[in-house]
Every structure is written in C-alpha cells, then in structure tokens.
Amino acid sequence: MKLYFAPNSRAVRIAWLLEELGIAYEIEKYSVGDRALRTPEFYKLHPMGRVPVLEDENVTIYESGAILEYLLAKYDKGKFCPDIKDPTFPYYLQWLHYAEGSIMPQVNSIVVETILLPPERKNDVNVARAFKLLKVALLNVNNSLENKDFLTGKFSGADIMTGHACIGAKRVGAETSDMANVENYINRLLSRPALQKAMKI
Numbered sequence: 766m767k768l769y770f771a772p773n774s775r776a777v778r779i780a781w782l783l784e785e786l787g788i789a790y791e792i793e794k795y796s797v798g799d800r801a802l803r804t805p806e807f808y809k810l811h812p813m814g815r816v817p818v819l820e821d822e823n824v825t826i827y828e829s830g831a832i833l834e835y836l837l838a839k840y841d842k843g844k845f846c847p848d849i850k851d852p853t854f855p856y857y858l859q860w861l862h863y864a865e866g867s868i869m870p871q872v873n874s875i876v877v878e879t880i881l882l883p884p885e886r887k888n889d890v891n892v893a894r895a896f897k898l899l900k901v902a903l904l905n906v907n908n909s910l911e912n913k914d915f916l917t918g919k920f921s922g923a924d925i926m927t928g929h930a931c932i933g934a935k936r937v938g939a940e941t942s943d944m945a946n947v948e949n950y951i952n953r954l955l956s957r958p959a960l961q962k963a964m965k966i
C-alpha cells in the first residue's frame with residue numbers, strides 16, 4: 766500500500782488511520798505547493814494535483830474522506846467504524862463528513878486570504894466572515910462534545926476527519942480558548958501515538 770503524502774496536509778489523516786490500524790504502508794512524500802504535484806505523471810493519480818492519494822492493490826483513490834471510508838470498510842473490522850445497526854452510525858457519518866463539509870471550507874478561505882494571496886489582494890471582509898463561520902462550526906463541535914471524549918462517544922474515523930479539521934482550524938488562527946471541550950479534544954487527539962507518528966512523517 767502506498768500513500769502519497771505531504772506534511773501538514775489532509776494526508777496526515779490517512780497516515781494516522783493506517784497507524785491506528787497497524788497497517789504497513791509506503792510513503793511518497795511531497796510538500797504542499799510542490800511543483801511535482803503539477804506534473805502529467807501526478808495528474809494521472811489525482812487530476813487536481815492534490816494529496817492524499819492511496820494506492821492499494823489495483824485501487825488508486827483520492828479524497829481523504831473517501832480513502833478513510835475505503836480503508837475502514839476493507840480493513841477495520843468494526844474497531845473505528847460502528848456497525849450500520851449501531852445507533853451511533855448516522856452520527857458517525859455526520860461527523861465524518863462535517864470536516865470537509867463545514868470546517869475545511871472556512872479553513873481553506875483563511876489560508877487563501879492570509880497565506881496564499883499577496884497582501885494587496887487580501888479581502889478583510891472575506892477573512893472576517895470565514896473566521897465567524899469557523900467559530901460557529903467549532904462551537905457546534907464544542908457543544909457536541911459535552912460529557913463525551915469523542916464525537917460518537919468512542920474514538921472513530923469521524924474523529925480522524927473532524928478532529929484533524931479542528932487541529933487545522935486552530936493552526937490557522939481560530940480562537941478556541943473559550944471552547945474547553947474543543948481544546949481538551951484536540952489535546953486528547955494529539956496525545957495519541959498514531960497521530961504523533963503521522964505528524965512526524
């Protein structure tokens with residue numbers, strides 16, 4: 766199995782899951798913004814030149830959420846994914862998709878406006894709006910974590926997706942000091958050896 770990876774990217778989610786599952790994998794390492802991602806060879810793996818991409822036997826798949834669902838369906842045996850009959854299953858799906866659906870759009874806007882664009886093209890209204898929407902999205906996570914260590918009670922693939930998105934939100938400057946549950950959640954996730962290993966690649 767081969768993971769096309771870049772540090773500080775969504776590819777960390779997949780390395781984290783592979784570490785949690787104890788699956789051996791090979792890494793092909795890039796960096797975010799790498800010109801090597803914008804080559805005809807790489808476009809064959811991911812037509813938009815992004816990571817993560819996973820190769821497993823005859824499968825080549827991209828989109829971190831889809832890769833996570835693929836790996837859990839194929840290799841997990843119920844450890845990090847509740848059974849469809851489990852009452853937490855719908856909420857597991859909700860939180861798995863919340864990362865890319867409700868948190869990362871704001872994180873992306875903040876990265877574009879504050880890191881990628883030259884200062885003269887930065888739009889303060891867009892930045893303020895993205896931070897405001899991000900705060901609402903994180904407050905929802907904070908409220909949902911009341912009396913819970915993980916989003917569906919037990920650590921699951923949903924925590925890899927939305928937990929990683931919360932970590933990314935904080936890294937781009939989201940204010941979480943008034944959200945004790947989110948702060949504790951992030952620290953709880955960062956203390957997992959599998960995530961620590963993935964973050965060192």
Ligand SMILES: N[C@@H](CCC(=O)N[C@@H](CS)C(=O)NCC(=O)O)C(=O)O
Pocket residue numbers: 773774775776796797798799802814815816817827828829830865
């Ligand atoms: N929705 C996609 C997003 C993939 C994506 O945008 N990856 C970024 C890193 S987090 C990337 O590869 N950027 C490289 C670049 O633009 O140079 C996913 O979840 O996999």
